[in-house]
Amino acid sequence: MRWRLRACLQFSRTCVRRHGLFGWPSTQEIAERAGISQPYLYRLFTNKQALFASVIHHVSELIATTLAAQVAHAAQPPRSPAEALHVARTAYTGLIEDRDILMFLMQANCAADEPLVGDAARSCYARQTELVRELLGNDEEAVCQWFGAGMLANVVTALGLPDIDEPWARTLSGR
Numbered sequence: 528m529r530w531r532l533r534a535c536l537q538f539s540r541t542c543v544r545r546h547g548l549f550g551w552p553s554t555q556e557i558a559e560r561a562g563i564s565q566p567y568l569y570r571l572f573t574n575k576q577a578l579f580a581s582v583i584h585h586v587s588e589l590i591a592t593t594l595a596a597q598v599a600h601a602a603q604p605p606r607s608p609a610e611a612l613h614v615a616r617t618a619y620t621g622l623i624e625d626r627d628i629l630m631f632l633m634q635a636n637c638a639a640d641e642p643l644v645g646d647a648a649r650s651c652y653a654r655q656t657e658l659v660r661e662l663l664g665n666d667e668e669a670v671c672q673w674f675g676a677g678m679l680a681n682v683v684t685a686l687g688l689p690d691i692d693e694p695w696a697r698t699l700s701g702r
Contacts, residue, residue: 597615
């Protein structure tokens with residue numbers, strides 16, 4: 528049954544990425560794609576906002592697992608916050624190359640006015656902040672740099688700037 532829940536979350540992530548919270552498919556289509564019945568979907572999630580919030584938690588777990596694993600499995604353990612920051616940035620950049628994850632995160636930020644969605648998005652950022660703080664040796668400035676660089680990486684990736692040969696695009700994408 529767990530694989531069906533995961534399929535539901537992954538399909539929903541893809542749909543939200545393309546259409547946002549209010550433009551994604553019917554719960555019937557989500558249930559069909561996940562291989563479950565619509566009534567069962569409603570037993571799992573009371574409404575689309577609850578499903579959306581669950582997908583945010585799923586993506587948050589994916590981010591945390593990826594960052595922690597990358598740092599733990601680095602060829603050499605990072606010796607400084609700067610090295611840890613580099614390893615974590617590399618992991619995050621690889622993660623957001625999956626456009627479903629990247630665009631879902633952007634849609635989640637945009638839908639934060641919905642109370643359940645906003646709570647889940649804030650929880651995701653809180654978890655990331657604590658993880659990054661731990662990885663970077665409680666260096667508050669490094670944590671802020673992490674999030675600043677991450678937001679820029681989101682924009683660069685979402686807009687496809689590495690493929691645009693114009694001065695402004697080269698500047699933002701670091702080329």
